[in-house]
Amino acid sequence: MIQSVDRAIAILMELQGARRLRLTELALRLSLPNSTVHGIVATLVARGLVEQDASGRYALGPGVLRLSNVYLDSNELRLRSLSWTESLAERSGCAVRVGVPLGDDIVVIHHVFRPDGSHQMREIGIDIPAHGTALGKAVLAFDPLRAEALLDRDDLPKLTGRTVVDGDALAAQLTAVREAGLATAADESILGESEVAAPIFDAHDVAIGAVGVVTTTSQVPTDRGLLDEVRRTAVTISREMGAASWPPRALLERGVSG
Amino acid sequence: MIQSVDRAIAILMELQGARRLRLTELALRLSLPNSTVHGIVATLVARGLVEQDASGRYALGPGVLRLSNVYLDSNELRLRSLSWTESLAERSGCAVRVGVPLGDDIVVIHHVFRPDGSHQMREIGIDIPAHGTALGKAVLAFDPLRAEALLDRDDLPKLTGRTVVDGDALAAQLTAVREAGLATAADESILGESEVAAPIFDAHDVAIGAVGVVTTTSQVPTDRGLLDEVRRTAVTISREMGAASWPPRALLERGVSG
């Protein structure tokens, strides 16, 4: 791992959290001397990944935008999800999201609007702490290493009053997810929003992401039909990605401790 | 400028152009040893900016997606453009785009669909060689250094048969743009698409971007109304960005040679 490149990325991540930062603030957060940070941001600015506003503060630049478009267009999971998620949204009447893990978060890489035609925000690109969403729990349940790393933390952010931050409670939920092949979340990331999600596997039986629906908590459907629809969509996409079985037997047996 | 960070960004840019690349191909394009490139991409992979598919090829990762969302939300020019571009689209019946310069390209940072309700592609994040679009010519006409750098090149890409790649012809066009405060392009980036655009200035009289409309070439309006609408939108946004005059007198007098 190259130190300066790693630091450059750390700077980008800081700028992602706090939108505008002074050089001094950046240096403080990274515990690095002022001049060291300056050298790196100067490089990022020269390439357009970062820009400096009139008051000297730094923010992300247009270069990052250019990159993201290409990611969306070339991502295989997203490509193979397009038609199936569309159809899931139509049949369920819910918004559909596909997410992939990144660190301890889930990044939404595809989003089909609820088909009622109402004004909705485009959620592609947003990131949510994995333990606070059904998408995240679906992935964690079938990715022991990732789950373990997350459960070792004792500072899991509490997004709402219902977010599960207790390690034992979360581990129990993941076991249930493994048994059902489905993960749920109610008011755990956004109050009033509930989700159902199922994991997606690739040819190596790795949980590379998840697909799920979002509904308002008050309208959460009680029939099993929706659950089956979500799971079937995940199975279909997994098959397109080359997965042989769903869920992979090996992952079921080992669980988090493996 | 830090060498390794610069190389890391160069790698991201290569992956942006060619969506999937083998390590050897990357090393070849950058004229660097295999192992040097490997160290850098390993760092990028660890942070999620790059991912490696099953066959070992590298592609951009979900990390870049997360960054782009924040850029869009925090960009001041985009924020101040939102309402005015919406209104321009309604009144003109055309799609509206806002772009900012990045290297020799224009990156589209905002896009209002043509209000006829037809299916249209979201163009946010796409990049177009500046000399091939009205947005780019609007910026270049009022950014002498950038224009000079571009005119010095003799390998300007020809996007369509109508793209102006000759330096003298382009310089003449930029002079005309300076006089009119408007730039046009007909079939120069995409056949069948014509544009009108005007530059946007900030408080320091720097051309930080441009706003423009897109129409089908066959329906290009002949009335001056549209031209005035575009220009007025650019003036309004410039004023919001703190520009005192439009266009700045200083830039008009000096021209490209300054």
Add this chain to the structure above:
DNA sequence: AACACATTTCGGCATCATCGAACGGTGACC
């Protein structure tokens, strides 16, 4: 107008990235 803060520049030192070569793994072709 003078101060205080923050950003930027500069140069010496030691670290850290770089590179060539060897290893291990995979797919292709015979």
Add this chain to the structure above:
DNA sequence: GGTCACCGTTCGATGATGCCGAAATGTGTT
């Protein structure tokens, strides 16, 4: 099915390069 060739990855020595402290420049404030 075996061998070959290519590709990605690891490793270790070398010296170029990024790192950091301090000084200097610029900016906004009192």
